[in-house]
Amino acid sequence: xxxxxxxxxxxxxxxxxxxxxxxxxxxxxxxxxxxxxxxxxxxxxxxxxxxxxxxxxxxxxxxxxxxxxxxxxxxxxxxxxxxxxxxxxxxxxxxxxxxxxxxxxxxxxxxxxxxxxxxxxxxxxxxxxxxxxxxxxxxxxxxxxxxxxxxxxxxxxxxxxxxxxxxxxxxxxxxxxxxxxxxxxxxxxxxxxxxxxxxxxxxxxxxxxxxxxxxxxxxxxxxxxxxxx
Numbered sequence: 001x002x003x004x005x006x007x008x009x010x011x012x013x014x015x016x017x018x019x020x021x022x023x024x025x026x027x028x029x030x031x032x033x034x035x036x037x038x039x040x041x042x043x044x045x046x047x048x049x050x051x052x053x054x055x056x057x058x059x060x061x062x063x064x065x066x067x068x069x070x071x072x073x074x075x076x077x078x079x080x081x082x083x084x085x086x087x088x089x090x091x092x093x094x095x096x097x098x099x100x101x102x103x104x105x106x107x108x109x110x111x112x113x114x115x116x117x118x119x120x121x122x123x124x125x126x127x128x129x130x131x132x133x134x135x136x137x138x139x140x141x142x143x144x145x146x147x148x149x150x151x152x153x154x155x156x157x158x159x160x161x162x163x164x165x166x167x168x169x170x171x172x173x174x175x176x177x178x179x180x181x182x183x184x185x186x187x188x189x190x191x192x193x194x195x196x197x198x199x200x201x202x203x204x205x206x207x208x209x210x211x212x213x214x215x216x217x218x219x220x221x222x223x224x225x226x227x228x229x
Contacts, residue, residue: 001177006039007168014166017146026080029146030058030087030103036149036164037101037140041092043176045183051092055081062088062100072119075112077103077144091140096188098122101140113141113161117154123188124155124196136192153195160199175199 013032019025034057041048052060064073064086076086087103100120104112121129122137141150148165162172178198185191 001043001173001180003039003043003168003173003176006036006043006176009035009039010164010166010168013149013164014147020146023080026146027055027058030080030142031055033103033140033142033146033149034058034101037091037099037151040151040164040176041099043180044097045094046181048092048094048183057089057091057101058087060090061085062090064088067119072115075102075105075116077105087142093135094183096135096185096191097138097183098135099138099140101142103142103146104144106144113139113150113152114159116141117152117159122154124153124192126156130189132188134188136188136195138195153192153199155192155196160196162199 009032013029013036016025016029016032020029031054034053038051038053038057041051058079058081061079061082064070064084067073067088073086076088079085079087086105089101090098091101092099098120102116106112117137117139118125120137121134123129123131123134124136125134137154139152141152142148143150148163151162151164153160162175164172168176175198179194182191182194185194
């Protein structure tokens with residue numbers, strides 16, 4: 001696959017990230033990032049419907065009131081349209097998967113990403129969540145400067161990350177080829193296994209992963225010992 005549509009969206013993201021002074025410019029940059037995420041969803045499921053675009057996608061807010069405390073809310077940038085809210089979105093949901101989208105408030109992302117994936121429970125978190133009451137989680141994190149978008153999946157205390165910016169690498173194209181159509185797989189287990197095994201190829205982000213793995217392990221162990229895992 002050439003993934004030309006995704007390549008075009010990455011180019012638009014790179015261009016829009018140059019100007020973030022006004023609310024309108026921030027909305028434009030966020031809309032570009034939303035389209036990158038949408039293209040990835042369409043790779044996962046070419047028949048995906050109900051995708052939101054532009055400002056419509058920015059309406060599906062996870063209210064700041066739903067976070068455990070104000071410190072957690074402060075991990076994320078303010079919403080450019082709703083100034084009392086943070087940019088944390090319910091982005092897409094299927095029968096087996098739920099996807100969220102966050103705009104980070106700090107480019108020092110390692111600790112925030114390792115904790116951010118634990119904000120809501122998902123199928124892959126533990127033995128107790130591996131049932132039909134939970135869905136496989138994918139999280140998109142847009143860096144503060146909007147120059148790159150991170151796609152993150154987890155598995156019981158480990159993370160795998162792909163960082164998209166400017167252009168697709170050969171490794172990323174190989175991963176995307178591997179996960180193409182995977183949302184049509186018959187079970188949560190099959191879908192998660194496909195994502196997890198495919199993203200093991202992500203040598204591109206080895207340095208980033210090594211940085212966040214330690215933070216995530218500490219958090220995961222804390223949640224387990226606190227009875228929250």
